[in-house]
Amino acid sequence: DVKVTQSSRYLVKRTGEKVFLECVQDMDHENMFWYRQDPGLGLRLIYFSYDVKMKEKGDIPEGYSVSREKKERFSLILESASTNQTSMYLCASSLGRDPLGSSDTQYFGPGTRLTVL
């Protein structure tokens, strides 16, 4: 079974703090993704990565950055947390061996509920 783990289930931070959310997958997947989930808005893609040290912006990258130094680990960084970044953050990974890469199933972690005070 594919396993995607996230470093924390719940996190409380103060405005202006630097926040790191960690995600690890154990199935040698090429692709990794960070989404945020808000009621009534569904899931929105923040950043994704197709390879080590490679990243691409998703639909809502403002206020976020990412790091992928090792294949199995993808980190989401909030440089200076703000209250509007209070949300559920979901990490996902997918195989990535399909040349077109479009039909792969994404496997999700349990999520990190971040509250910024």
Add this chain to the structure above:
Amino acid sequence: AQSVTQLGSHVSVSEGALVLLRCNYSSSVPPYLFWYVQYPNQGLQLLLKYTTGATLVKGINGFEAEFKKSETSFHLTKPSAHMSDAAEYFCAVSTTGGGNKLTFGTGTQLKVEL
């Protein structure tokens, strides 16, 4: 650009009744379509997906969905609801050549009543 519309943010059915969750998509190229389910306090897990071939797709837990190109729809059904089906359901789309980026709908919360 692709998009997904899920009609009905909340759907309530009686146990044993038909479940129908609606999903319409917009895409300029042939789509790949997915249904994911999220149980309380958990991540998302795949129910089923359409890639190519047979337009009626069967998934886990008795769910199925039919791809209808003429209607740009991919509605999710289950003949008989069970209490354990109560969850939030998300429809998503990706496209050929679009990498593996998914565009999600806003979700439908399914409630199952006795």
